[in-house]
Amino acid sequence: MDSALNTGDTAWMLMASALVLLMIPGLAFFYGGMVRVKSVLNMMMMIMGALFIVGILWVFFGYSMVFGASYGSSGLLGNVTEFFALEGLMVDDPEASVPAMIFVAFQAMFACLTVGLIAGAIADRTKFSAWLVFAALWATLVYFPVAHWVFNLDPETGGWIAKLGVIDFAGGTAVHINAGIAALALVILIGARLGWPRTPMKPHNLTLVMIGAALLWFGWFGFNAGSQVAADNTAAVVFLNTFVATCAAGIGWLITEKIRDGHATSLGAASGIVAGLVAITPACSSVSPIGAMVIGLAAGVLCALAVGLKYKLKYDDSLDVVGVHLVGGLVGTLLIGFLATEAAPAGVNGLFYGGGADQLGKQAIGAFAVLGYSLVLTFIIGALIKYTIGFRVSEDVEVSGVDLEEHAESAYELGDSGGGGVFAGIGHRSHGGEQ
Amino acid sequence: MKLITAIIKPFKLEDVKVALEGRGIHGMTVSEASGFGRQRGHTEVYRGAEYTVDLVPKVRVEVVVEDDAATGVVDAIVAAAQTGKIGDGKVWVVPVEEVVRVRTAERGPDAL
Numbered sequence: 001m002d003s004a005l006n007t008g009d010t011a012w013m014l015m016a017s018a019l020v021l022l023m024i025p026g027l028a029f030f031y032g033g034m035v036r037v038k039s040v041l042n043m044m045m046m047i048m049g050a051l052f053i054v055g056i057l058w059v060f061f062g063y064s065m066v067f068g069a070s071y072g073s074s075g076l077l078g079n080v081t082e083f084f085a086l087e088g089l090m091v092d093d094p095e096a097s098v099p100a101m102i103f104v105a106f107q108a109m110f111a112c113l114t115v116g117l118i119a120g121a122i123a124d125r126t127k128f129s130a131w132l133v134f135a136a137l138w139a140t141l142v143y144f145p146v147a148h149w150v151f152n153l154d155p156e157t158g159g160w161i162a163k164l165g166v167i168d169f170a171g172g173t174a175v176h177i178n179a180g181i182a183a184l185a186l187v188i189l190i191g192a193r194l195g196w197p198r199t200p201m202k203p204h205n206l207t208l209v210m211i212g213a214a215l216l217w218f219g220w221f222g223f224n225a226g227s228q229v230a231a232d233n234t235a236a237v238v239f240l241n242t243f244v245a246t247c248a249a250g251i252g253w254l255i256t257e258k259i260r261d262g263h264a265t266s267l268g269a270a271s272g273i274v275a276g277l278v279a280i281t282p283a284c285s286s287v288s289p290i291g292a293m294v295i296g297l298a299a300g301v302l303c304a305l306a307v308g309l310k311y312k313l314k315y316d317d318s319l320d321v322v323g324v325h326l327v328g329g330l331v332g333t334l335l336i337g338f339l340a341t342e343a344a345p346a347g348v349n350g351l352f353y354g355g356g357a358d359q360l361g362k363q364a365i366g367a368f369a370v371l372g373y374s375l376v377l378t379f380i381i382g383a384l385i386k387y388t389i390g391f392r393v394s395e396d397v398e399v400s401g402v403d404l405e406e407h408a409e410s411a412y413e414l415g416d417s418g419g420g421g422v423f424a425g426i427g428h429r430s431h432g433g434e435q
Numbered sequence: 436m437k438l439i440t441a442i443i444k445p446f447k448l449e450d451v452k453v454a455l456e457g458r459g460i461h462g463m464t465v466s467e468a469s470g471f472g473r474q475r476g477h478t479e480v481y482r483g484a485e486y487t488v489d490l491v492p493k494v495r496v497e498v499v500v501e502d503d504a505a506t507g508v509v510d511a512i513v514a515a516a517q518t519g520k521i522g523d524g525k526v527w528v529v530p531v532e533e534v535v536r537v538r539t540a541e542r543g544p545d546a547l
């Protein structure tokens with residue numbers, strides 16, 4: 001019996017899926033380093049908690065909602081029961097170049113990561129239980145439908161944004177604009193941290209932030225180049241574009257802050273990396289390396305400027321999810337309309353390459369449809385949680401630290417009073433030690 | 436006896452230690468400290484947001500000496516710790532009523 005299975009493609013997708021999974025703890029480090037010392041564990045736990053829950057929802061009905069056939073070919077939502085619990089996907093399909101199950105796994109990581117991205121906006125003040133409930137509801141009601149719109153490429157039963165011809169190779173709309181605007185909605189709903197912005201809330205561990213950025217960049221090659229679902233020429237172009245856009249974004253961010261603040265900072269470098277990766281995500285298959293650099297540079301500059309807006313507009317987006325993911329996602333998604341070139345694998349010309357404004361219009365529709373839907377639904381889900389179980393920890397817990405109260409742990413044993421210094425062991429006897 | 440406390444710049448600790456040893460001082464207590472005087476703190480910038488950090492890291496050196504040695508030791512510390520720039524620190528002297536060596540229970544100057 002002939003099989004269409006391509007071992008090269010399959011091997012790459014196994015690897016790419018693991019790379020995307022690595023982005024999730026990478027994100028936990030990136031965010032964890034940026035929060036204060038008393039809530040670093042909670043920050044990481046929010047991301048890991050979302051991973052656990054969304055991963056299971058994905059197997060039960062998430063994959064069906066995204067990659068099932070649209071109800072009535074509407075392009076709005078996949079058939080929830082089509083692949084329920086994935087029972088039907090274990091058989092070897094002789095016509096598939098890559099087994100269905102590895103595509104399921106690859107896309108599972110996207111769902112888990114997207115939900116985790118939101119957590120950075122509401123760091124330092126969120127109840128762990130409320131966050132887990134939010135993660136489950138948001139994945140089900142926002143991510144799964146939107147991912148169906150964008151990622152289900154079936155020409156008949158696929159999503160409406162994909163059918164419209166919007167170019168979003170790996171998730172500028174479904175992942176970054178979606179998570180970024182959700183972050184904004186949540187922050188407006190649950191309010192600023194106590195003392196913000198008067199009290200200094202500076203990052204507690206910038207080397208951890210850099211480790212996180214490194215893992216994100218590494219994993220992002222799986223995210224973008226894996227989205228080709230093949231180890232081919234397109235994947236190679238995507239890989240290079242992902243690399244060089246990120247370099248340009250790092251430069252863009254550093255130049256912006258050097259001019260504005262007088263110093264090029266390591267946090268700026270780490271942030272520029274992520275901004276560039278976000279922006280090139282939708283565009284990596286449709287632009288040339290020059291185009292990728294323009295997108296990266298634009299994202300680095302614009303995101304660096306955008307993170308300052310929260311002080312003017314008075315919303316405490318703790319780790320700049322809005323400034324990096326929403327703005328970066330919009331930059332990448334919209335610039336496709338200008339910079340797409342027929343010479344790239346996607347084969348479409350944008351405004352600057354004589355293709356007219358047609359593609360730009362489509363990109364704008366896709367971007368703002370996702371933005372609007374996510375904004376409204378996130379407000380509803382967030383309000384539901386806020387007025388029932390409550391979204392925030394109490395004020396005294398917020399002051400003393402979420403880590404201790406929610407998880408009964410502290411991240412570091414460095415200081416004298418923490419028990420790690422010369423006073424370690426004091427009080428030991430009262431816990432039944434040697435008399 | 437006198438207790439001499441010196442708050443100095445951390446990178447000057449080695450010079451001060453050598454200077455004290457040169458004057459026959461064989462024991463001291465060193466601890467990390469933070470604070471500010473006229474130097475005040477410094478400014479840090481994270482993603483464009485400025486934070487003023489008032490407290491500056493310093494090192495506190497404490498030695499107990501006999502009365503007639505105090506002036507010379509203070510001079511030695513000041514000479515060793517001085518850079519001439521703002522933030523060099525402070526040295527002060529207070530009288531000490533009693534000193535006991537824990538190991539032998541010796542008291543007074545014998546315990547130094």
